[in-house]
Amino acid sequence: MISTGRRRQARRVALALLGSALVVSAAVAGPVRRCGWFQNPTPGNAWLVDRDGEWVVGLQGGHQAEGDWPVFSQARWVRTNGHYGHGCACLTVRVDAAARTVLRIDAATARPLSACRRDPRLPRE
Incomplete structure (x- = not known):
């Protein structure tokens, strides 16, 4: 038979684990447009800048989001460095909201x- 003290401790541990799972699932959001x-x-560096800020898509030698750009x-x-540059796009993504990473x-x-040039919520080019 489990004592009352051990039951309380087991409940606290279970609640802590549940809380941790909810935090992790909340950090990974999506899919969102x-x-x-x-x-x-x-090469290898990309991000999306939307009304909420900057989202890292890829870093050369580091993180690369799964899926096609x-x-x-x-x-x-708009070419700014050879064939590298920027454009306007919509992405349906799964993100790590805490890390601001796609x-x-x-x-x-x-x-x-x-479309991006007209949007007052976006930064200028």
Whole structure:
């Protein structure tokens, strides 16, 4: 038979584990649709800047989100470093909200540059 003290301790441990699981699941959100500037200034480096801030998509030699990046036509891409640069896009993603990191891209669509240029919630190019 388990004593009352041990039962209380077991309940506390169970509640702590449940709380930890909820924090972890809350940190990984998605899928959510985020629209903004998709920036790819150099090989392997990319992020999405939307109305909520900057989301890391990939870092050269480090984190790389699973899934495909958006494909841009020449008319929807601003070159700033050879063929690297930025464009306007919507991504359906799963993110680690605490780390501001994109974990997986489920869908990615290039948009006209004018869509991001008109959006007052986005930073200027």
